[in-house]
Amino acid sequence: VHAVESGGGLVQAGGSLRLSCAASGRTFSNYNMGWFRHAPGKEREFVARINWSGRNTNYTDSVKGRFTISRDNAKNAVYLQMNSLKPEGTAVYYCAADAARRASTSSSQYDYWGQGTQVTVSS
Numbered sequence: 212v213h214a215v216e217s218g219g220g221l222v223q224a225g226g227s228l229r230l231s232c233a234a235s236g237r238t239f240s241n242y243n244m245g246w247f248r249h250a251p252g253k254e255r256e257f258v259a260r261i262n263w264s265g266r267n268t269n270y271t272d273s274v275k276g277r278f279t280i281s282r283d284n285a286k287n288a289v290y291l292q293m294n295s296l297k298p299e300g301t302a303v304y305y306c307a308a309d310a311a312r313r314a315s316t317s318s319s320q321y322d323y324w325g326q327g328t329q330v331t332v333s334s
Contacts, residue, residue: 239287249327307325
């Protein structure tokens, strides 16, 4: 699976962005997908995940109620709608594929990664 993220940019606190991840490969619909972020000086952090069917999602506590993960298997795409953004959300955001459906929030359990898209939230 080859994944390419887009949709990042500079936004003011309180604003919104929608990240997209376009994935190649016929087996995309079989994979659980996740979004992670990596801020300067911090560890890479789990943000959200969605199972292969789209019926089950999980979020890290800090984004619950503000971020929504979704997917369109017909388009081989996964999305992250981010509302009410905060300056601490500034990071490079990555989408990742869990080919073995491990249902994990650990980055080590994801097999394929995109190159990331920068999100900068100004205060």
